[in-house]
Amino acid sequence: MDAPRRYAKSHEWARPEDDGTVTVGISAYAVEALTDLVFMQLPEVGAAVTAGESFGEIESVKAVSDLYAPVSGEVVAANTDLPNGLETLGEDPYGKGWIIRIQPSDPGQLDALLDQAAYDALVGSQPH
Amino acid sequence: MPVQYESIVAEHEATRQAAGLFDVSHMGRLFIEGPRAVDWLEGLLTRSVRDLAVGRSRYTLLPGVDLTADETSDAAVILDDAVVTRLPDAAEATPRLLLVVNASNRPRVVRWLESQLPDAGVAVDDRTAATAMIAVQGPRVFAGTGSLLLSIWSAAEVADLAALPNYGAIETVLGGAPAIVSRTGYTGEDGLELVVDAAAAIPLWEQLLAAGQSAGVRPCGLGSRDTLRLEAGMPLYGHELTETSDPFAIGLDRAVDLDGRSFPGRAELVARRLGGPRRVGLQFGSKRAARQGDLVRLPEAEQACGIVTSGSFSPTCGCGIALAMVEPDAATIGTELEAVVRGSHLPARVVSLPFYRRPREAA
Numbered sequence: 001m002d003a004p005r006r007y008a009k010s011h012e013w014a015r016p017e018d019d020g021t022v023t024v025g026i027s028a029y030a031v032e033a034l035t036d037l038v039f040m041q042l043p044e045v046g047a048a049v050t051a052g053e054s055f056g057e058i059e060s061v062k063a064v065s066d067l068y069a070p071v072s073g074e075v076v077a078a079n080t081d082l083p084n085g086l087e088t089l090g091e092d093p094y095g096k097g098w099i100i101r102i103q104p105s106d107p108g109q110l111d112a113l114l115d116q117a118a119y120d121a122l123v124g125s126q127p128h
Numbered sequence: 129m130p131v132q133y134e135s136i137v138a139e140h141e142a143t144r145q146a147a148g149l150f151d152v153s154h155m156g157r158l159f160i161e162g163p164r165a166v167d168w169l170e171g172l173l174t175r176s177v178r179d180l181a182v183g184r185s186r187y188t189l190l191p192g193v194d195l196t197a198d199e200t201s202d203a204a205v206i207l208d209d210a211v212v213t214r215l216p217d218a219a220e221a222t223p224r225l226l227l228v229v230n231a232s233n234r235p236r237v238v239r240w241l242e243s244q245l246p247d248a249g250v251a252v253d254d255r256t257a258a259t260a261m262i263a264v265q266g267p268r269v270f271a272g273t274g275s276l277l278l279s280i281w282s283a284a285e286v287a288d289l290a291a292l293p294n295y296g297a298i299e300t301v302l303g304g305a306p307a308i309v310s311r312t313g314y315t316g317e318d319g320l321e322l323v324v325d326a327a328a329a330i331p332l333w334e335q336l337l338a339a340g341q342s343a344g345v346r347p348c349g350l351g352s353r354d355t356l357r358l359e360a361g362m363p364l365y366g367h368e369l370t371e372t373s374d375p376f377a378i379g380l381d382r383a384v385d386l387d388g389r390s391f392p393g394r395a396e397l398v399a400r401r402l403g404g405p406r407r408v409g410l411q412f413g414s415k416r417a418a419r420q421g422d423l424v425r426l427p428e429a430e431q432a433c434g435i436v437t438s439g440s441f442s443p444t445c446g447c448g449i450a451l452a453m454v455e456p457d458a459a460t461i462g463t464e465l466e467a468v469v470r471g472s473h474l475p476a477r478v479v480s481l482p483f484y485r486r487p488r489e490a491a
Binding site for chain 1: 132134136137351355416440441448472
């Protein structure tokens, strides 16, 4: 069974895996808000990412949005199937719609992220 | 008007396949009336007004001095683009015209026009707030017995509308409410733009929405309005068209009647004619498009040879498209270029315009 996800306020989710890596994606709420996705820019495997800083971009018809790393570390995998099948983000945002996998430099950073209840509360308070 | 009601792509496709409803009430609606109205406007627009018959609309540029600018200058610039309509005369054969302008330019257009009014003989009445404007665009607007119009109004009312030529206009009563209706639009589809009193706007909108639902009619926001007009190769003021644009370099030859006419800035317009960059259409190899301000260059070139004025994903094409101003050497159809987009280079090809042309029925 998957470990519970944690969330950044910028709507990325992070899930710790058994091998110590952290899988990252964007939440169903974010995907629904974006609509009309046309492009995604992924980082290279091996790239360093810093918590709170942009690691890539997602583009809809109307706007380009940054993707922010929930934790710092090194990119060990990127979902290269995703940019050619962006509808997967909508269909399975927490499974096949994963975006990158990070080897975290400080696993403690996960604790600073929102748990499911806190994230649900954040989403509930957003204008719809 | 929101950016989108549900999805830009869905609203765009609804307009191309069925019909889209657009609340375009934000646009300026200036009513110009008086015995001298035609002669006065004749000297202020780039298109002739004297030969504009009652019941006809015309796309024009509106040159003038920007009296709202912080730094005043006497130079006339292109203040806006607009559609001018000759309405039926008022009493005693007094000419009446409607000038529809962009929302963002309305203040300076009104300031300029008012500064040019003679002591008597013509008045400008800005009725933007007192009226509303709804556009209904797409193949299902008129088409046959399933038409959107027939599901709301009587056959007689609809016959008048269906008889309108392209860019024709009438003043009529629809469902009890006075309306000015023109066969114009900003999507590349056939359709109508309706101007009604503000109080009639919501009932009209709801009527059109309800009647059209089973036919696939959708309300459309600014996002799809932009992708639709871009596919149709239509300019957006502030992007393709600016204060110092050369209309002849951006495909707007039809917006300028030069012969035997004068208007503010005519000499400067003629002087810069075809002396610089040209408008081209660009098609990208992926869904991603360059956007306004992105530079364009020949592949691997050091210097830019152009700049994008508008760009977006095109639902009809399934790829990115853009309008750009490029050096004449790079403007030939088929030229391979690349756009510099946030650090990456997006391959693009110069294609002919418009990107989309609606299918015409055989005569």
